[in-house]
Amino acid sequence: MVPSTSTLLTQWNWEPSIIIGLSAVTAGYGYVCGPLRERRNLGPAVNRKQITYFAMAMVTVALALLSPIDAIGDQYLFTVHMVQHLLLAALFPPLLLLSLPPWLVLPLFRRPSTAGIASFFTAPFAALLFFNADIYVWHLPVLYDATLSNEWIHIAEHLSFMVFGILNWWPVLSPLREQRLSYPLQVLYLFAEGTIMMILGIVFTFSPIAFYSPYVHAPRLWDMSAVNDQQIGGLTMWYPGNLPYAYLLCVAFYRWFDDQEPTQQPGSALSNERISYNQ
Numbered sequence: 001m002v003p004s005t006s007t008l009l010t011q012w013n014w015e016p017s018i019i020i021g022l023s024a025v026t027a028g029y030g031y032v033c034g035p036l037r038e039r040r041n042l043g044p045a046v047n048r049k050q051i052t053y054f055a056m057a058m059v060t061v062a063l064a065l066l067s068p069i070d071a072i073g074d075q076y077l078f079t080v081h082m083v084q085h086l087l088l089a090a091l092f093p094p095l096l097l098l099s100l101p102p103w104l105v106l107p108l109f110r111r112p113s114t115a116g117i118a119s120f121f122t123a124p125f126a127a128l129l130f131f132n133a134d135i136y137v138w139h140l141p142v143l144y145d146a147t148l149s150n151e152w153i154h155i156a157e158h159l160s161f162m163v164f165g166i167l168n169w170w171p172v173l174s175p176l177r178e179q180r181l182s183y184p185l186q187v188l189y190l191f192a193e194g195t196i197m198m199i200l201g202i203v204f205t206f207s208p209i210a211f212y213s214p215y216v217h218a219p220r221l222w223d224m225s226a227v228n229d230q231q232i233g234g235l236t237m238w239y240p241g242n243l244p245y246a247y248l249l250c251v252a253f254y255r256w257f258d259d260q261e262p263t264q265q266p267g268s269a270l271s272n273e274r275i276s277y278n279q
Contacts, residue, residue, distance in 0.1 A: 002219040011071040018065050022058055029054055032104065043103030054099035060092045065158070074148060076221050078204075078212065079233040086241045088158055089135065093165035094244060097173040105175050124171040124181060124189055131168035132196045134160050139200065141211050148214045168193065172248060183256035190249040194242045201241065204234025 033046045063069065064087035073081030108118040120126055138144065138157050147154040171181045171189055181189055210216050210226035218226075 002221060008072055008076075008221075009068050011068045013066050013070045015066070018062075022062060026054075026058055029099075033101065037103075043101055046099070046101050050099045050101065052099075053095050057092050057095035057099060060087050060095060061162075064088050064092075072221075074154075076215075076218050077224070077233075078210075078215050078226075078229045079236055082233040082236045082241070085161060086237070089131075089161040089165040089168075090241060090244050092162060093169045094173050094248075096166060097169055097175060100175040102175045102177075109176070109179075121167050122170040122174070122179065124185070127164075127167040127170055128189065128193060128196075131164040132193075134164045135197070136200060141213075144212050145214060148212075172252070183252045183259065186252035187249055187256065190245045190252065194245040194249070197241055197245070198238050201234045201236075201238030205231050205238060206234075207231075 032042075037043065037045065064084045069080055069084050069087075073084045108114050121130070138147070138160070143153075143157075147157045170179070172186050174180050180186070204211075207230065208227065210230050212230075215229060216226045220226075224232075
């Protein structure tokens with residue numbers, strides 16, 4: 001039986017492990033950036049913008065895993081499942097990175113026990129390679145079908161999207177500014193990332209067959225065939241999925257272009273504006 005739209009929109013997933021996990025991460029962020037920072041004098045206090053980014057990151061995860069997006073994507077529509085994946089892999093990671101103060105991640109790159117591993121996995125080539133390999137491998141039919149039938153495999157998939165997503169965005173949005181790529185290299189990096197994601201979206205968009213058996217046998221919502229659903233899911237990866245990369249690519253290109261302009265005399269209006277902008 002095909003459920004009504006109103007029924008679908010009430011299928012919230014109040015999974016205790018997700019709620020506890022989000023609560024623990026939020027409490028940890030508040031404690032480390034608040035009382036612990038003050039007691040140990042770890043560094044400057046986080047500002048309102050960073051707190052807002054963190055809240056947005058947590059809301060993004062909650063929306064992906066607790067809202068009807070989870071149930072609809074798991075049981076009925078590939079398209080909605082792609083929306084969930086994009087929230088976890090393409091939206092949550094940049095929001096989280098923008099919320100982190102530099103002093104919070106600096107020990108990872110200074111301690112001998114973690115410096116080598118952290119530097120390796122956040123290097124641009126490794127970050128790009130591991131993230132996209134993770135995305136492509138999980139979309140192989142045998143693994144994708146397994147995630148829909150085994151909750152533990154599904155959890156592993158979601159965690160890998162989030163972890164490798166953070167690594168993927170690190171060369172562009174690292175809390176440590178000296179680790180960020182130069183603006184020209186950011187443009188190339190983001191273009192490569194968007195292109196790789198687009199290729200996967202194109203495969204889904206133009207395939208004449210549905211790849212995943214659970215969706216082939218699922219009740220059809222809104223008279224949408226499994227192939228049409230997969231094609232729309234591919235378009236979702238192709239267009240909305242590339243929006244974060246396209247936006248930051250434009251920002252990087254603008255700043256690169258801005259840096260190429262002739263230097264103004266100190267005290268000029270443009271010079272003062274740049275000082276304010278960089279602060």
